[in-house]
Structure formats: structure tokens, C-alpha cells
Amino acid sequence: MSHFLSDEQVRIRDVAREFAQVEVSPRAAEIDNKDEFPADLVRRAAELGLFGLMIPQEYGGLDAGITTTCVVLEEIGKASPSLAGMLSVQIALCPVSMNTAGTPEQKTKYLVPSASGENLMALSATEPSGMMNTAAHQTRLTPDGENYRLNGLKIFCTQGSATVYIVGGRTSVDGQEGYGAAIVEKGMPGFEVGKYENKLGWRGSNTGTLIFTDVLIPRENILGGILTGLGEVSGLGGLTGNLGHCASALGCAEGMLAKTIEYAKGRELYGQPMTALQPITYWLSEAWVKIEAARSLLYTTTRMVEEGRIDPNMIMACKVHVCETAFEVCNRLLQVWGGHGMMNDTGVHRYMRDARVDLIAEGASETMLSGIAQSILA
Amino acid sequence: MNIVVCYKSALEETSMLVSSSGVDATRARHKISDYDRNAIAAGMGVATETDRVLALTFGGLEAKKTAKDVLSRGPDQVYAVIANDAASADGAATAKVLAAAIRSIGDVDLVVCGEGSSDSYAHQVGPRIAALLSMPVMSELSEFSVEGTAIKGKRTVGGVTEFLCADLPAVATVLPAAAEAPIPGLKAVLAAGKKPLTEMTLAELGLDATSLAPKTSAGPLTAVLASRKRILFPDGDASSQVAGLVGALVKEGVLR
Numbered sequence: 001m002s003h004f005l006s007d008e009q010v011r012i013r014d015v016a017r018e019f020a021q022v023e024v025s026p027r028a029a030e031i032d033n034k035d036e037f038p039a040d041l042v043r044r045a046a047e048l049g050l051f052g053l054m055i056p057q058e059y060g061g062l063d064a065g066i067t068t069t070c071v072v073l074e075e076i077g078k079a080s081p082s083l084a085g086m087l088s089v090q091i092a093l094c095p096v097s098m099n100t101a102g103t104p105e106q107k108t109k110y111l112v113p114s115a116s117g118e119n120l121m122a123l124s125a126t127e128p129s130g131m132m133n134t135a136a137h138q139t140r141l142t143p144d145g146e147n148y149r150l151n152g153l154k155i156f157c158t159q160g161s162a163t164v165y166i167v168g169g170r171t172s173v174d175g176q177e178g179y180g181a182a183i184v185e186k187g188m189p190g191f192e193v194g195k196y197e198n199k200l201g202w203r204g205s206n207t208g209t210l211i212f213t214d215v216l217i218p219r220e221n222i223l224g225g226i227l228t229g230l231g232e233v234s235g236l237g238g239l240t241g242n243l244g245h246c247a248s249a250l251g252c253a254e255g256m257l258a259k260t261i262e263y264a265k266g267r268e269l270y271g272q273p274m275t276a277l278q279p280i281t282y283w284l285s286e287a288w289v290k291i292e293a294a295r296s297l298l299y300t301t302t303r304m305v306e307e308g309r310i311d312p313n314m315i316m317a318c319k320v321h322v323c324e325t326a327f328e329v330c331n332r333l334l335q336v337w338g339g340h341g342m343m344n345d346t347g348v349h350r351y352m353r354d355a356r357v358d359l360i361a362e363g364a365s366e367t368m369l370s371g372i373a374q375s376i377l378a
Numbered sequence: 379m380n381i382v383v384c385y386k387s388a389l390e391e392t393s394m395l396v397s398s399s400g401v402d403a404t405r406a407r408h409k410i411s412d413y414d415r416n417a418i419a420a421g422m423g424v425a426t427e428t429d430r431v432l433a434l435t436f437g438g439l440e441a442k443k444t445a446k447d448v449l450s451r452g453p454d455q456v457y458a459v460i461a462n463d464a465a466s467a468d469g470a471a472t473a474k475v476l477a478a479a480i481r482s483i484g485d486v487d488l489v490v491c492g493e494g495s496s497d498s499y500a501h502q503v504g505p506r507i508a509a510l511l512s513m514p515v516m517s518e519l520s521e522f523s524v525e526g527t528a529i530k531g532k533r534t535v536g537g538v539t540e541f542l543c544a545d546l547p548a549v550a551t552v553l554p555a556a557a558e559a560p561i562p563g564l565k566a567v568l569a570a571g572k573k574p575l576t577e578m579t580l581a582e583l584g585l586d587a588t589s590l591a592p593k594t595s596a597g598p599l600t601a602v603l604a605s606r607k608r609i610l611f612p613d614g615d616a617s618s619q620v621a622g623l624v625g626a627l628v629k630e631g632v633l634r
Contacts, residue, residue: 011446011567018561049564062564268606 004299009068016075019048028080029347031204037161038083038204045076045087046117054240055095059107060115066092066240067302070247077251078258081354082202084248085361089158090114092244093362094121097166097237101181101224110164110183122162123237124154124210132367134168134179139212141171141180141222148222150182150190150215158361160193160208162186166223167210181223182215190215201353202361239312240305242319242362246298249326249358250291256351257287260333263340263348280336287329294325313375316368323358324365330355379429379487379524379546383421383453384476384507385414387437387444388497401599408440410447413492413552415559420552421490422452424524430454432483436475437464442575449570450562457483459578461590468592469502475590476503477510478583488529489549493518498596504551514544520555 005013024041031038045051053069055061069092077084095114098121099107113119129136139152150169157165165184172178184191194209224235261284264274274280301314330352334341341348359365388411395402410418418433425431433453435441438460445456459479461467467475480486489511491504501517508515516522519542522531529550531542562570580586607630611622627633 007446008568008571011450011570012564014447015450015561015564015567022561047563048561052564062568064564 005071009071012064012068013071013075015048016050016072019044020075020079024076024083025079028083029350031080031082032347032350033344035198035203037206038080041080041083042086042090042120043117045083050087051090051095051117052115053091054099055111055115056099056107059099059111061095061111065302065306066243067299067306069240070243070298070302073244073247074251074254077248078255079251081248081252081255081351081358082204084251085202085245085354085357086159086205088241088244088248089123090121093237093241094123094164094166095237096240097123097181097235098183098223100236103220105220106183106223114164119164120159120162121164121166122157122159123166123241124157125168126154126156128153128155131363134170137168137170139167139169141169141182141217143171144216146219148180148182148217148219150184150212150217152212154210154212156197157208157210158202158205160196160206160210165210167212180225182217183221183223184210184212184215184217188215199357201350201355201357203350203353236310238362239310239315242315243298243302243305245358245362246294246318246322249323249355250294250298252351252355252358253287253291253294253326253329256330256333256348256355257284257291259348259351260284260287260336263346264336274336283332283336287333290325290329294322298322313372316363316371319363320365320368320372323355327352327355327359379426380483380485381421381425381429381431381488381490382480382483382486383414383418383431383433384489384491384503385418385433385435385444385448386411386492386495386497387435387441388412388414388495391496396601396603398601398603401601403599408443410444411492412496413494413554415451415492416554416557417490417492417552418448418451418453419557419559420522420550421488423557424488424522432457432486434476434479434483435459436461436467436472436479438462442577445575446567446570447562449573449575450567451559452566453573455573456575457578458575459580459583461580461587463587463590466592467590468594469498469500470506470593471590473503473506473510475580475583475585477507478585479578480507480511482578482583487546488524489513489547491549491551493551493553501551504549508549511547511549513547513549515549515551516542516544517551519550519552522550522552522556 023044050072052061053064056063073084073088095111098110114121125131127137141148141150152169163186167182167184169180171180190213192211194211197207199207264280267274298318301318334349334352337348340346387408389403389406390409393406421431431453433448433456436459441458445458448456457479459475489507494501505515505517516531518533519531520534527546529544529546529548533540533542609626611619
């Protein structure tokens with residue numbers, strides 16, 4: 001992969017790699033075990049400028065592009081897929097949604113402090129009825145004079161401890177069904193965050209329930225205007241967010257492979273190194289091949305996006321293939337560890353658990369496949 | 379004030395291939411020598427807004443590969459003296475080249491070096507530069523500061539702490555404790571691409587290849603490989619097995 005990166009991208013990767021190895025890796029198991037939001041590491045990521053990777057320079061960001069962003073998230077994913085997942089929301093999803101649909105005033109107000117690390121952002125689309133079927137969503141934006149009132153419930157919001165949330169809700173436009181996205185700030189009267197979920201993977205990410213009770217949403221906090229018909233809130237950010245998510249999953253698989261190779265080299269079975277056992281070498285090699293193939297698909301797609309060739313099918317294919325590969329690799333490699341892999345002390349089963357989350361978060365594999373099917377069968 | 383920080387592009391240990399036949403560094407990557415990262419941070423730490431911090435290195439073409447990394451850590455400019463056979467240079471030759479470069483840069487008030495490079499750790503270059511430039515040198519500093527026209531430093535040797543002072547211009551060689559080397563932020567990484575890198579040749583410094591003739595030589599690298607002793611203590615009760623284990627560990631020097 002480094003053959004295709006510019007010198008600048010290599011240096012940015014090296015910064016992310018050093019951050020991951022020196023600061024994230026020693027804390028990764030603890031984040032998973034304690035299920036605590038790693039505020040210190042998130043703050044450090046902001047200090048290093050990672051929050052601004054996808055934010056235009058005029059709003060204080062680096063405008064570094066989705067390839068560079070994915071390279072960074074991949075490095076962090078090797079150490080802590082959970083942290084990489086959180087940062088993907090902050091870096092690749094939310095600011096792109098805001099930048100694509102937001103007014104200049106909204107961008108100045110929300111992107112500038114996001115780039116500097118003052119804002120932690122979240123985008124919440126899932127309701128008890130599901131994410132994609134917005135027709136079944138119960139959260140509503142109701143006109144109130146010049147403004148709106150937001151009522152409803154969102155669940156499974158990654159980064160429930162954010163300071164700014166993009167929240168979708170159904171509404172009506174001249175008697176017709178409509179959809180809008182509200183920018184909700186922490187502390188707005190009527191907005192509260194419910195309990196944080198105790199999850200299988202991505203632990204520490206403060207996945208929370210958002211409760212809206214008659215929250216006054218000023219008109220200027222409607223993102224991108226009210227849409228006629230049912231829609232969704234993420235826009236282009238949903239696509240770049242998926243790619244960031246894939247990068248974190250790819251890093252997860254790479255992290256698991258690196259740890260497993262180290263373990264296999266040092267472990268003796270039947271009086272010989274484990275790496276002298278042919279099935280073990282096959283598993284390791286197959287994992288490497290699958291990771292490289294997934295990487296090739298991911299970065300081909302990020303380049304297409306940067307060239308303006310945005311093909312949702314390719315992005316959905318990435319989401320399916322890279323994330324499924326990451327889980328497959330982590331699950332298979334866990335077998336190399338035998339009983340040791342089941343123990344908390346070795347800390348490797350978190351890779352498998354984090355990779356499992358990737359098959360569902362930000363659009364399940366089947367949702368992606370349905371989207372592709374609609375396109376190729378049309 | 380002009381501050382020159384000397385650094386070395388050293389081999390990255392993790393990218394070397396280690397086997398029983400030795401160490402293969404032919405495909406090894408280069409990095410800023412570990413202690414030189416601290417030296418750069420130390421130089422930046424004593425610089426005021428009006429000071430110029432210049433980084434200086436000597437090496438083969440690989441020396442340029444780390445220049446952007448150096449610049450992302452704060453220095454305003456990199457000077458790189460490039461010579462094809464730089465790899466054969468020992469501390470004396472390296473110091474000769476760097477001292478000549480410092481004279482060429484001119485008007486240098488403070489030279490900061492890492493205490494040693496992460497690949498050879500010979501502690502040679504900083505003191506030799508000081509001798510060649512007739513500057514005072516303060517070595518093994520765990521703290522240092524510039525106060526007016528003097529440099530003050532702290533050195534701890536064998537449980538004794540010394541507080542040193544010297545007039546500028548001077549050379550300081552620093553330990554990692556002198557300044558933590560932070561990870562550069564991405565804005566600094568991008569800004570580094572716009573900072574100047576000035577290449578110098580031996581000829582421009584009035585030197586030639588004979589200047590690099592080493593006065594010391596090193597044999598081939600050998601690697602320390604961990605190997606299992608495969609010593610078992612199957613006989614006797616637990617206490618005699620433990621006694622056998624402890625005895626073996628003492629014999630190997632693991633326990634005393």
C-alpha cells in the first residue's frame with residue numbers, strides 16, 4: 001500500500017502509527033475491559049489534528065481526503081478498533097455530512113470547533129424500528145412558528161457523549177411527508193442521553209440512547225433544509241463514514257494478524273515452533289492474502305471518491321467485503337491462540353468482538369447487499 | 379540566537395532481519411536516531427520566537443529521507459551534508475564534517491546533539507564537534523536551559539548530580555530526559571513540506587573523501603537470538619524441582 005501513498009501521506013501515516021503504537025496500544029485492552037470512553041486519547045487525537053482530516057482548510061481543517069483519512073484510521077484500528085470506530089464517526093462521517101449539507105454559518109459554527117477538537121460530533125439515525133426504514137421512524141420535527149420542535153428517541157448512537165448531534169426526524173411539508181436533520185447541541189432543554197449500552201465490541205464508545213422531549217430546534221439548526229419525502233441524514237458523510245469504518249475494520253484484522261504471528265513464533269507445540277505446523281502457516285498466509293485483497297478494494301474505492309467517481313455500489317461492496325473479511329480473519333486467527341485466545345489476559349478476543357460489530361454498525365452487511373441488489377437488478 | 383541541532387538518520391531496528399547468520403540491514407528503513415528526537419525537542423525547547431533552529435545531518439542519500447520528519451518537529455530548516463561513502467565514517471569523521479558545516483552556516487550560538495546515536499551509541503560526535511570548534515561542551519545533560527549568554531545544565535553521574543554552566547557559544551549533548559520528543563501534529567507535518575532543505579557537499583565545505591577515512595573500524599554485526607535451553611526438572615518433589623530451577627537460573631546469570 002505504501003507504494004501508492006505520497007510522501008505527505010506516508011508522513012501522516014507515520015504520525016498515526018506512532019500515536020497508535022505509543023499511546024493507544026498500551027491503553028487498548030483497558031478501554032475494552034473497563035468499557036470506559038477514552039477521553040484522553042480522543043483529546044490527543046484532536047491535538048494531533050486528526051479531527052480536521054476531512055474538514056476544509058477554510059474551516060480550520062486539513063482537507064486531506066478520504067484516502068489519507070482511511071490510512072490514519074487503519075493505523076489506529078491496528079491498536080484499538082474501538083477507538084478507530086469512534087474516530088471514524090468524528091472524522092469521516094459527521095464533518096462530511098455537515099460540510100455537504102450545511103450552510104456557511106453552520107459550517108463556521110460547528111466545523112471550526114470540530115477541527116480544533118472542541119466539538120465531539122455524533123450522527124444518530126437508528127430508532128427502535130431500525131435505521132434504514134425511515135418510514136417507520138417515530139422521531140418527529142414539528143414546525144413551531146419559525147422554528148421546530150424535536151420529539152422522539154434514537155438508539156445505539158456511537159459517541160453518546162458527543163457535544164453536537166445530527167439527528168434525523170420525520171416532518172411534514174405542506175401536508176406532505178418530509179424529512180429533516182436537526183443539529184442538536186448538548187445541553188439543549190429537553191435533550192437527554194439515556195444509558196450507555198454494555199456491548200459485545202467497540203467497548204468504550206459510549207453507545208447511547210438519545211431522548212428528545214419537545215426540544216426547541218432553531219430554524220438555523222436544520223441541516224440542509226427540510227426534504228420532501230423520506231430521506232436520510234448522513235448524505236455523502238454516510239459514504240465516507242462507511243469507508244472510514246472499513247479502514248478501522250481493516251486495521252482490526254491487521255492488528256490481530258500481527259499479534260497472532262508474534263504469538264505463533266514464540267509458542268511451541270509438540271517440541272517445535274507453532275510456525276513449523278503447516279496448517280498454522282496456511283491460516284496466517286490466508287489471513288494476509290485476505291487482508292491485502294480487502295485493502296486493495298478499500299483504497300481503490302477511496303481513490304474513486306477523491307476523483308469524483310462516487311459509486312455507492314463500490315462503497316457498499318467495501319463495507320460488506322472489508323468488514324466481513326475482518327471478522328473472518330479475526331475469528332480464524334483466534335483459533336491459533338487456542339484456549340489462550342479465550343482469556344482476557346491475552347486481550348486478543350477483543351479484535352474478534354470489535355470486528356463482529358463492523359458487520360452491523362453503520363449499515364449491516366445485508367442492508368448493503370440489498371442496496372447493491374436494487375442497483376444491479378434494476 | 380542560532381541553534382543548530384545535529385541528528386542522524388539511523389537504521390530502524392524493527393526493519394532489520396535478524397538470524398543466526400547475522401543482521402541483514404539491506405532492506406532496513408531509516409528514522410531519526412532516537413536520542414536525536416530528544417535533541418531536536420531540547421533545541422526547540424530553549425528557542426525563543428526570534429531564534430532560528432537549524433537541523434544538521436550528515437549521511438548518504440538516505441539522510442534526506444528523514445528531513446521532513448525533522449522539520450515537522452519544529453526546526454526552520456534542514457542542512458544535509460550528503461556523501462556517498464558516509465556510511466564508513468566514524469565519530470571523528472562525522473564530527474569533522476558537521477563542524478565544517480556549522481562553520482559554513484556561521485553565527486551559531488548553540489549546538490545540540492543527542493548523547494549518542496541509537497545504532498552505535500558511541501558518544502563521540504558532540505564532544506568532538508566542540509573540540510573542533512573550540513567551544514565548551516556539556517555532556518549527558520538531563521536538563522538544560524539558556525539564560526542570557528550562558529547555557530546551564532544538569533548532569534547526574536553515578537548518583538551524583540552536577541549543575542553546569544558555560545558561556546555561549548557552546549555544545550550540549552543531551553539525554554532523553556532533557557526533553558520528551560512529542561509526536562508532531564498533522565499541521566506541522568504538512569507545514570514541513572514547505573520548509574527548506576539545503577544540501578551541502580564535502581567539496582563545498584572544503585573537505586574530500588579522505589576526510590571520511592575512519593580511525594576506528596567495526597566488525598560484522600552479530601545478533602543475539604533467544605534460544606530455549608530445554609532443561610526439565612522432572613524428578614523429585616516440588617521443592618527439589620524448584621531448587622533445581624533456581625540453581626539453573628543462577629547459573630545462567632538470570633538470578634544472583
